[in-house]
Amino acid sequence: MPNIVLFSGSSHHDLSQKVADRLGLELGKVITKKFSNQETCVEIGESVRGEDVYIVQSGCGEINDNLMELLIMINACKIASASRVTAVIPCFPYARQDKKDKSRAPISAKLVANMLSVAGADHIITMDLHASQIQGFFDIAVDNLYAEPAVLQWVRENIPEWKNCIIVSPDAGGAKRVTSIADRLNVDFALIHKERKKANEVDRMVLVGDVKDRVAILVDDMADTCGTICYAADKLIDAGATKVFAILTHGIFSGPAISRINSAPFEALPQPQSRGSQFLVSSTFDGNSSDS
Numbered sequence: 001m002p003n004i005v006l007f008s009g010s011s012h013h014d015l016s017q018k019v020a021d022r023l024g025l026e027l028g029k030v031i032t033k034k035f036s037n038q039e040t041c042v043e044i045g046e047s048v049r050g051e052d053v054y055i056v057q058s059g060c061g062e063i064n065d066n067l068m069e070l071l072i073m074i075n076a077c078k079i080a081s082a083s084r085v086t087a088v089i090p091c092f093p094y095a096r097q098d099k100k101d102k103s104r105a106p107i108s109a110k111l112v113a114n115m116l117s118v119a120g121a122d123h124i125i126t127m128d129l130h131a132s133q134i135q136g137f138f139d140i141a142v143d144n145l146y147a148e149p150a151v152l153q154w155v156r157e158n159i160p161e162w163k164n165c166i167i168v169s170p171d172a173g174g175a176k177r178v179t180s181i182a183d184r185l186n187v188d189f190a191l192i193h194k195e196r197k198k199a200n201e202v203d204r205m206v207l208v209g210d211v212k213d214r215v216a217i218l219v220d221d222m223a224d225t226c227g228t229i230c231y232a233a234d235k236l237i238d239a240g241a242t243k244v245f246a247i248l249t250h251g252i253f254s255g256p257a258i259s260r261i262n263s264a265p266f267e268a269l270p271q272p273q274s275r276g277s278q279f280l281v282s283s284t285f286d287g288n289s290s291d292s
Helices: 013-023 063-079 108-119 132-137 148-158 172-185 227-238 257-263
Strands: 004-008 030-034 040-044 052-056 084-089 123-127 141-145 165-169 188-198 201-208 215-223 243-251
Touching (some): 040 063, 052 063, 063 084, 063 108, 165 172, 172 215, 227 243, 227 257
Parallel strands (some): 052 084, 123 141, 165 215, 215 243
Antiparallel strands (some): 188 201
């Protein structure tokens, strides 16, 4: 494949290798290291002059370090005369800070967008943005890919009772996502309204919809501490759901997430391999999480 160079950041080398294998390419040579004062250093190990460069770096793990590494890699390729630099960011960092929800609050997602543009990115590819309006923060092209096709395929292939299921959003922000999936499956949908005391801590939930004697499938874009998704599963079981599945695009699983998942009433399922999307598994989950 001429004129394409694919580089991997340190956030998710396995994903980058799978992309390279699918394209029939070798990953570009890049060395990333840190000085003793924790400054990030990047060395591009091959010529990118006139090339179409793709850099795969997700916003997972050590988010701030990975973001800085991505910015430096973009800039290094740009000033080395790359024709175009595309940043492939499956999980967009700071995507939850997309609006000014209180006085003096920052819009950090906009700041990240500015940083990527200033670094020299010509194109952004991401997946299931937490808020679709983030695309409008950029003056460059942004492709927001959706996990929906993989979700539909997985549901049909792995849940025998899917025709009697109900698709549930664990919060109001995911309503558009679940209605689209429900329409494609020709099933009903429900919504859980949540109120937070503070970030990562849910105060109470109210279920809107009837899940009694039905298979409930929770669909969300991101699971961080998993408080919301596990609280929602308990709520669905209390409301009469026969089984609860959870499908997520970005499994972050920080803090107490794994212990919460293991004690939640999700169905035990094998880890699916649907087109590279990350799906949440319950008590059989081994804790080795990765991004989509």
